[in-house]
Amino acid sequence: MLDKTFSPKDVEGRIYALWQDSGAFRAGRRSDAEPFAIMIPPPNITGRLHIGHALNNTLQDMLARFERMRGKDVLWQPGTDHAGIATQLIVERQLAERQMSRIGLGREKFLAEIWKWKAESGGAITEQLRRLGASADWSRERFTMDEGLSRAVVKVFVELYRQGLIYKDKRLVNWDPRLQTAVSDLEVENIEIKGHLWHIRYPIDDMPGTFITVATTRPETMLGDSAVAVHPGDARYKKLVGRMAVLPLTGRLIPIIADEYSDPEKGTGAVKITPAHDFNDFEVGKRHGLAMINILNKDGTLNNDVPAPYRGLSREAARKKIVADLDAAGLLDHVESIVHSVPHDEKTRTVVLEPLLTEQWYLNVEPLAAKAIAAVEKGETKFVPDNWTNVFFGWLRNIRPWCISRQLWWGHQIPVWYDADGKIYCAESEDEARAQAGGKDLTRDPDVLDTWFSSALWPFSTLGWPDKTPELARFYPTSVLVTGFDIIFFWVARMMMMGTHFMGDVPFRTVLIHNRVLDEQGAKMSKTKGNVVDPLVLIDEFGADALRFTLALAAGQNRDMRIGPTRVEAGRNFGTKLWNAARFCEMNGCVTVPGFDPASVKQTVNQWIVAETARAAADVTAALEALRSNEAAAAAYHFVWDVFCDWYLEFAKPLFNGTDEAVKAETRATAAWTRDQIVKLLHPFMPFITEELWALTTPAKRETLLIEAEWPKLASLPKSETAVAEMHWVIDLIKGVRSVRSEMNVPAGAKTTLVLTSALAETQARLSRNRGVIETLARLNEAKTGSTIPAGSAQFVIGEAVAALPLGDVIDFAKERARLEKELKKAEDEIARFDAKLSNEQFVSRAPEEVLTEQRERRAEAASLAARLREAVQRLA
RNA sequence: GGGCGCGUAGCUCAGCGGCAGAGCACUACCUUGACAUGGUAGGGGUCACAGGUUCGAUCCCUGUCGCGCCCACCA
Numbered sequence: 001m002l003d004k005t006f007s008p009k010d011v012e013g014r015i016y017a018l019w020q021d022s023g024a025f026r027a028g029r030r031s032d033a034e035p036f037a038i039m040i041p042p043p044n045i046t047g048r049l050h051i052g053h054a055l056n057n058t059l060q061d062m063l064a065r066f067e068r069m070r071g072k073d074v075l076w077q078p079g080t081d082h083a084g085i086a087t088q089l090i091v092e093r094q095l096a097e098r099q100m101s102r103i104g105l106g107r108e109k110f111l112a113e114i115w116k117w118k119a120e121s122g123g124a125i126t127e128q129l130r131r132l133g134a135s136a137d138w139s140r141e142r143f144t145m146d147e148g149l150s151r152a153v154v155k156v157f158v159e160l161y162r163q164g165l166i167y168k169d170k171r172l173v174n175w176d177p178r179l180q181t182a183v184s185d186l187e188v189e190n191i192e193i194k195g196h197l198w199h200i201r202y203p204i205d206d207m208p209g210t211f212i213t214v215a216t217t218r219p220e221t222m223l224g225d226s227a228v229a230v231h232p233g234d235a236r237y238k239k240l241v242g243r244m245a246v247l248p249l250t251g252r253l254i255p256i257i258a259d260e261y262s263d264p265e266k267g268t269g270a271v272k273i274t275p276a277h278d279f280n281d282f283e284v285g286k287r288h289g290l291a292m293i294n295i296l297n298k299d300g301t302l303n304n305d306v307p308a309p310y311r312g313l314s315r316e317a318a319r320k321k322i323v324a325d326l327d328a329a330g331l332l333d334h335v336e337s338i339v340h341s342v343p344h345d346e347k348t349r350t351v352v353l354e355p356l357l358t359e360q361w362y363l364n365v366e367p368l369a370a371k372a373i374a375a376v377e378k379g380e381t382k383f384v385p386d387n388w389t390n391v392f393f394g395w396l397r398n399i400r401p402w403c404i405s406r407q408l409w410w411g412h413q414i415p416v417w418y419d420a421d422g423k424i425y426c427a428e429s430e431d432e433a434r435a436q437a438g439g440k441d442l443t444r445d446p447d448v449l450d451t452w453f454s455s456a457l458w459p460f461s462t463l464g465w466p467d468k469t470p471e472l473a474r475f476y477p478t479s480v481l482v483t484g485f486d487i488i489f490f491w492v493a494r495m496m497m498m499g500t501h502f503m504g505d506v507p508f509r510t511v512l513i514h515n516r517v518l519d520e521q522g523a524k525m526s527k528t529k530g531n532v533v534d535p536l537v538l539i540d541e542f543g544a545d546a547l548r549f550t551l552a553l554a555a556g557q558n559r560d561m562r563i564g565p566t567r568v569e570a571g572r573n574f575g576t577k578l579w580n581a582a583r584f585c586e587m588n589g590c591v592t593v594p595g596f597d598p599a600s601v602k603q604t605v606n607q608w609i610v611a612e613t614a615r616a617a618a619d620v621t622a623a624l625e626a627l628r629s630n631e632a633a634a635a636a637y638h639f640v641w642d643v644f645c646d647w648y649l650e651f652a653k654p655l656f657n658g659t660d661e662a663v664k665a666e667t668r669a670t671a672a673w674t675r676d677q678i679v680k681l682l683h684p685f686m687p688f689i690t691e692e693l694w695a696l697t698t699p700a701k702r703e704t705l706l707i708e709a710e711w712p713k714l715a716s717l718p719k720s721e722t723a724v725a726e727m728h729w730v731i732d733l734i735k736g737v738r739s740v741r742s743e744m745n746v747p748a749g750a751k752t753t754l755v756l757t758s759a760l761a762e763t764q765a766r767l768s769r770n771r772g773v774i775e776t777l778a779r780l781n782e783a784k785t786g787s788t789i790p791a792g793s794a795q796f797v798i799g800e801a802v803a804a805l806p807l808g809d810v811i812d813f814a815k816e817r818a819r820l821e822k823e824l825k826k827a828e829d830e831i832a833r834f835d836a837k838l839s840n841e842q843f844v845s846r847a848p849e850e851v852l853t854e855q856r857e858r859r860a861e862a863a864s865l866a867a868r869l870r871e872a873v874q875r876l877a
Numbered sequence: 878g879g880g881c882g883c884g885u886a887g888c889u890c891a892g893c894g895g896c897a898g899a900g901c902a903c904u905a906c907c908u909u910g911a912c913a914u915g916g917u918a919g920g921g922g923u924c925a926c927a928g929g930u931u932c933g934a935u936c937c938c939u940g941u942c943g944c945g946c947c948c949a950c951c952a
Contacts, residue, residue, distance in 0.1 A: 005914070190949095197952070215952040267952035280950095340951055387881070394880070394948075485947090516946095542914095553900090554890080560882095560945085562889060570900055573914045584911030630891070634899080649911075657910095742906080742918040779909095830896095837895095843932035851895055851933090858896075 002586055002696055006579040008543025012688050016130055019691075024068070024706045025135045027075035027475070036072040037478035038064060039459050039508070040136060041491065042144065044083035045118055046090050049128035051517045051563055052484060054535035058548045059514055059555060059629055060482045061134050065684040066624050067479075068135070069711040075475050077462050078136035080125065082145045084451040085179060085347065088410040091117050107409050107446075114410050128536060133544050133687045135706075142462045144454040145412065152461035153412045153454050154428050156502060161416075161426040165364045166404070168424070172282045173403055175356035176345050177300030177315075181407035182360050184450060185400065186489055189349055190341040199268065199333035200326055202228060205244040205253055212237070212245055212256060213333050215267035217340055218277075219326070220318040222247065223306040225254055226290035227273040232258040234269050248331050249322065250307055259284050276357045294357050315352070361405035361414060361447070368497035369396040381496065381506040384627050388485060388513045395489050396497075404450045411448030418443050456494035459507035480627070481508040484516055512627050515561045538568050545686035546572035552685050553633040574637060575689050578682065581645050582675055582693050588656045590672040592698045598673055599718055603663055604769070605655070606670040607723035609648045612639065613677050614714035620681050621711070636681050644674060647731060654772045672697070677712045679705065730770045737778040751781035755804040758785065820873045827866035834859035 019025065027037075038060050043053055064076040091114045092102050102110045126141065142149060160166040173182040198219045201211035212228055228245050230237035237256070244253040261284050262271050275285025276294040285292060297303045302310050302318050309325075310318050326332045343353040373396050375381055376389060383389045405414060417425045417433040419440045427433035433442055454461070459481075463472040477499070483492060492511055499507030517533075538547045542565075550571035554561045598610045616639035623632035648671070655667045675697065683690040683705060694705035737754060746752060754774070756767055764785040767774065775783050834855055837843055844852065 002911095004912080190951095199952090217952075263952080269952090271952050338951090342951095391881070391947075398948085489947095556891075564889095566901060567889075569914075573912095576914045577912065580912035580915085582911085587911065634891075638899090645912085646916090653910095738917065739919095745906095747906095837933080840932060846932045847895080854895075 002579065002583040004580075004583070005576055006543075006689050006692065008545065008575075008688060009540065011692055012131070012133075012544055015688050015691050016133065018704060019135065019706055020138070022704055022707055024704070025076070025137050026139060027073060027077075027137045027471070030071070030073040033071055033073040035075065035474050035479075036064075036067040037075040037077065037475035038480055038482065039077045039462065039478050040079060041481075041483050041487070042079045042081040042142075042455065042458060043125045043129075044086055045080045045122035045125065045143070046083055046086045047125045049125060049132070049535055051533050051535050053125075053129070054132055054547060055514060055517055055551045055555060055561070055563075056482060056484065057129055057132055057134050058551045059512065061132070061136075061548075061687070062552060062629060062632075062684040063480060063482070063624070063627075064135050065687060065706075066711065068706075069680065069683065069709060071710065073474075075140070075471070075478075076134075076136040077140060077142070077475075077478075078126065078129070078134070078138060079142035079458075079462060080122065080144070081451060081455055082143065082411065084406060084408050084411040084448060085181075087114060087118075088408055089179075091410075102409070110409055131536065131539055131544060133548065135687070140462070144451070144458070148464065149454060149457070149461045150412055152457050152465055153449065154415045155466045156457060156498065157415055157449070157453075158426055158428050159502075160363060165367065166426075167362055167364070168359060169362050169401075170357065170359040172276070172279055172355040173358055173360050174343065174353045175298075175358065176351060176353055177296075177298070178345070178351045179408070180298045182356075182358060182403050182405060183345070183353070184403050184452075187346050188343045188353060189346040191344050191349060192339055192341045195338055195340050195342070197267070197336040197338050198323060198326075199336070200248065200272075201331045201333050202245040202248060202254075202272075203331075204240060204256075205246050207243070211331075212240060212270050213268045214270050214272040215336075216272055217338070218319070219322050220302070220310075220315055221274045221277045221295070222272060222322065223250060223302070223310065223318075224274045224276050224293040224295040225272045226275055226285060226293060227254050227288065228256045228270055229259040229262040229273050229284060230256065230270050231262045231264045232260065234262070234264045236264075237270060248329060249310075249325055257284075257288055259287065277355050279355055282355070282357075292357055296354060296356060298356075300354060315354070360403050361416075362401040363404050365399050365402050365497060368501045369399045369493075371500040372396055372493065372496035375496065375500050375506045381508060381511060383511045383513060385513065388488060388511070391485070392488055392493060392496075396493055402450075404453050405445075405447040406450055407446075408448050411451060412454055414445040414447050414449060416445040418445065452490055452494055455491055456498040457502075459495055459499055460503055465502070476503060477506050478508045480510045480512055482512045482514065485513050486516065488513070510627070514555050517561055517563055533564055538565065541565070542568045542572040543575065543688070545575050545689045548687075549574060549633060549637075549685045552629040553637070554630065556628075556630045574641065575686060577641055577645060578678070578686075579689060579693070581640070581649060582679075582697055584649055585671050585675050586697060588652070588668065588671070590668045590675065592672045592676055593669040596669050596673050598670070598714075599716075601666055601670055603655075603666055603670075604723045604726050605648070605651045605773070606666055607718070607720040608727040609644070609670060609674055610717055611720040611724050612643050612648075613674050613712075614717040614719075616643070617677060617681060617712040617714045624684070633685055636678075636685065640678055640682070644678065647727075648674070650777055651727075651773050654776045658772070677714070680709045680712050683709065726766060726770070729766055730774060734774060734778045737774075737780070741779070751779060754778065754780045754783040756783065756785050757804065820869050824866060824869040824873060827862050827869060830862040831859060831866060834862065 023029070040060065041056060043049075047053070060076060064074050068074045088102075091110075094117070095101060095105070095110075095113065105113065126138070129136070157166060174185065174188050175181075176183055195217055197215050197217055199213050199215045200219065200222065201213050204210040204212060214228060216222065225247055230241060232241075240256045241258045243256050245256055246252075247254050257273075261280060262269065273281045273284050273290060274293075275281045275290050276292040277296070282292075284290070293305060295302055295306050296315075300315050302313050302315075304311055310321065313321065323332065345351040345353060373393060376383075376392065383392065415426060415428060417427070417430065417437070419425070419437050419442055423437070425433040425436045425442060427436060430442065430444070434440070457465075459478055460472060460476055463469060463476055465472055481492065481495075495507045499505065535547060546568050548571075550563065550568045553571070554563060554567065598613075601607055601610060616635060619635035619639075620632045623629070623635060652667050652671055655663055658664065675693075679690045679693050679697075687706075691705045694709065741752065756763065758764060767783060767785055771783055774780065837855060838852075838859065847855075
């Protein structure tokens with residue numbers, strides 16, 4: 001006997017172990033079946049499962065389990081990402097606690113420390129994915145710095161280098177002064193802050209008392225100015241072009257140049273040019289051959305190329321001092337308060353990034369982007385929902401070189417060596433490089449690659465590339481990529497580029513973009529706000545199934561979804577409902593009957609539930625195929641709760657308590673069959689509870705659902721239209737009687753007699769066929785047909801029949817009359833509406849026939865209702 | 878500046894040409910032999926606003942307002 005409620009925490013661990021031992025998660029179990037592959041977006045090894053991961057992996061697991069049950073050979077490839085910056089920072093912080101430092105240890109020992117940390121703590125996130133129920137093939141788990149994946153990274157780098165797509169260049173890059181590394185354009189977070197626009201007067205050389213005024217938000221950069229630019233057509237400055245300005249505080253002479261870049265409308269129309277510290281100025285500087293004066297050290301302090309008083313100052317301190325000094329010199333024209341956006345690091349959003357002139361490795365992604373664009377244009381990869389396609393195109397069509405080098409230690413070290421003259425040798429190994437160099441002593445480039453470089457290879461590097469493995473042949477291109485829109489540029493686009501370039505085919509056929517998860521108040525979750533909804537806490541409280549079902553139901557087209565305890569509670573309640581329905585079946589001896597043929601049932605109610613089950617299965621299947629998890633979950637929910645529990649099991653009660661053994665047996669078998677279909681349909685969403693029910697409901701013959709159960713394919717079952725119509729009639733009748741009873745304030749315990757007056761033989765037959773359930777569910781002591789209404793009764797239309805309920809003294813006449821009048825008014829309004837519609841010539845001539853018929857029928861119903869209400873009102877009066 | 882998304886019940890959201898829906902919250906009643914993590918009945922809506930297309934618009938088109946996001950620029 002099943003317990004009264006399902007207790008997730010007592011069974012989830014056991015069931016997960018059972019699954020893993022069964023080997024059912026493994027890819028390649030069905031070598032003759034159609035392959036289906038999903039690559040997990042590898043979570044950072046530093047990560048803890050957050051609600052976004054929970055959603056992402058719930059959707060992947062849902063698809064993996066669905067396709068597995070459909071008989072496909074499923075590969076769900078798990079793994080983790082080495083997360084260069086995040087991991088290095090964590091270990092550095094831990095070292096600091098032990099009074100040690102990265103620099104002190106040196107590269108080799110520091111990396112050993114990270115590997116040690118990874119061995120101890122790096123597996124946390126995958127353990128947490130298991131708690132969610134993730135059915136990934138853990139035997140194939142990969143890490144972006146595994147030997148094999150690293151080999152892929154080196155191979156890709158070397159090939160791209162030889163193709164001339166990777167090159168070294170000295171130009172401005174976004175520099176993080178705290179981490180002291182370059183970052184890519186994508187890693188820059190522009191944040192709007194309140195700032196100032198300082199207007200500074202630069203004296204003109206040889207023209208005492210004449211100034212040219214420039215405006216800047218970063219006054220400290222003036223120390224690196226090489227020119228002042230004005231627009232060639234700007235009459236105000238025409239006579240100054242070609243003269244020199246005296247750069248305040250330095251005394252340096254800089255030219256006043258004419259360049260289209262200067263916008264006469266903006267600021268003063270004259271703009272200071274700092275080629276080493278501004279992306280636009282860099283271009284201007286190149287055009288005019290200006291000096292590139294770098295004034296910053298790698299840590300953001302001012303270097304020795306500035307006047308002595310400012311050397312070594314932080315950017316903030318330098319700014320203050322420079323403004324004060326300019327003011328003292330009378331060169332500060334005025335200060336304006338403005339709001340402008342300032343580049344910050346994306347991780348902490350606290351460090352202001354600086355454009356800095358450094359030498360970095362770049363990947364010319366343009367030719368790769370062209371291939372990725374072409375593949376999507378040809379429909380080789382589709383985005384769901386497809387509006388993301390344009391976002392993807394938009395970025396790739398305006399793509400700029402990707403800065404791929406990072407001044408970190410943790411990551412894939414760049415496979416480039418230099419000889420004493422600085423000549424570059426790019427090779428797959430040091431030996432190969434040395435051979436190229438003719439045996440010279442070489443030093444390796446100290447930098448590592450952007451973490452996303454290795455992630456971009458994930459769909460094929462995890463399958464063994466560059467080796468031609470059987471897995472690669474079988475599972476590439478993968479079937480679906482499930483991810484959030486925030487990494488379309490970082491990851492999806494780059495996988496598309498690398499995949500099309502190196503594999504000659506797209507990495508995935510479909511990209512399912514899901515929403516971002518917010519807290520219950522709609523705020524972005526962040527640790528500082530303390531509003532992080534921890535999925536593990538939710539799992540502890542409500543169970544993994546509850547969380548998964550809630551997430552599946554909430555996932556949709558909307559940009560954001562809000563998740564919190566109250567929604568997960570509803571998911572848990574659904575699990576309890578399912579559990580108790582199964583328990584009810586068990587109590588009534590519903591046991592799975594081997595060889596049961598659902599098409600053979602004779603009872604109307606059983607024919608009906610078989611047809612409804614088939615429809616639910618079709619709905620869930622169609623929704624899952626279309627990757628619409630919310631529709632799939634909703635269809636299953638509705639069927640289980642509103643159809644199976646609320647009506648079918650209630651109809652079954654009088655049958656189970658009846659005396660007709662044949663009917664009882666058929667109903668038991670049908671109920672057990674339906675329960676089994678439900679358990680299978682819900683398994684992709686709620687794997688634990690369904691597995692438990694699969695085992696417990698008929699312990700004798702079951703293995704695990706995971707291995708045994710096939711996805712319900714019920715399309716060939718009879719539609720049983722007559723049975724369905726009859727049950728709908730019964731349901732409407734019962735609802736009507738309940739409503740009337742409630743309105744009439746019939747005391748809860750009291751039973752009443754229902755007299756159905758109908759001239760239709762069919763109605764009378766239906767009533768007599770279903771008398772048992774109608775009497776039970778409508779709490780009647782008698783239901784009978786007749787054409788006369790007993791004295792002292794009121795009559796109510798229920799469907800096409802009329803219920804005449806004995807009134808006795810339980811009715812509040814005045815209230816009843818008011819209610820009836822209200823109803824009558826409603827019905828009359830409705831008639832008027834339909835009449836207006838039906839007398840509209842255009843409507844009648846153009847609307848499809850079935851719409852017309854439907855509208856006429858509804859009009860007739862309303863009219864009949866109105867007539868009866870009118871009569872009832874008169875009777876009460 | 879360019880682009881995208883969203884305004885539907887008190888709240889969170891589905892629906893997207895032909896009865897306006899769910900969950901939570903609310904009201905009343907019900908501890909009935911599966912389930913109070915439940916049941917029954919109910920209240921609550923100018924589907925943001927204005928035009929247009931259509932026989933018919935919450936749904937399609939145009940515009941307006943409001944909210945959010947992305948990209949670019951920022952002297």
